[in-house]
Amino acid sequence: MLILARRINETIMIGDQIEVSVVDIRGDQVKIGIRAPRTVKVYRKEVYQLIQEENLKAAQSMPGSLPRLDSLVGKGGAPAVQDGGNPKP
């Protein structure tokens, strides 16, 4: 990994189209500005990773384990609300 030291308002270029600037530094938090072509998607790494990990977990869902939502909500104790039911006082 290339490691560069930068001060506030200094920028690095990645290729000739992507600019990364240090906008602010406060305590242990750094604000980073990114200018990139619209075709380049910029995500916080943890968001992308979270979605990827959740997909790997979701892909383990087994056939036959799918509940019917209506029956389950009924079982949970909360009575299903019928249209036209009496409003609670």
Added chain:
Amino acid sequence: MRIVTKAYGAKDVDERQRLHFPGGIPGFADLLEWVLLDAAEQPFYWLQSVDRQDVAFVLLDPKVFRPDYDPEVDPEELAEIGIHSPEDVLVFSIVTIPENPNLMTANLQGPVIINRRTRVGRQCVSLDPRWHVRHAVLEEMGAVRQHAC
């Protein structure tokens, strides 16, 4: 077309059930061809990989348990799959079903969005901080119903 599905074995699918994900799905970036199947259990669907029978996701229309859901994704992400009008949009959430299915969760942060005209899709990232990857479906559904009392 006949494909082998994880949930139902060999199955004939209509051309109109086929979906193309040009970038795959995070975690499965090399799987570009999928089919959308109605699950035997309503209101779920299966998103089944055409190339790998063991890879399939359970999908749910998130409005079923969160009527207030709006995915709020970057319009650029929508433009990439040719969506320029709200009528083109189909939104699904990927559902994770653990051993106890009552604890199933839905990913509202990474909505699966499909252009219903061209059947091209992608998993987008919601910009709304309210949505995360693990919403307890039954719990939130119950909350909505109680709220309706």
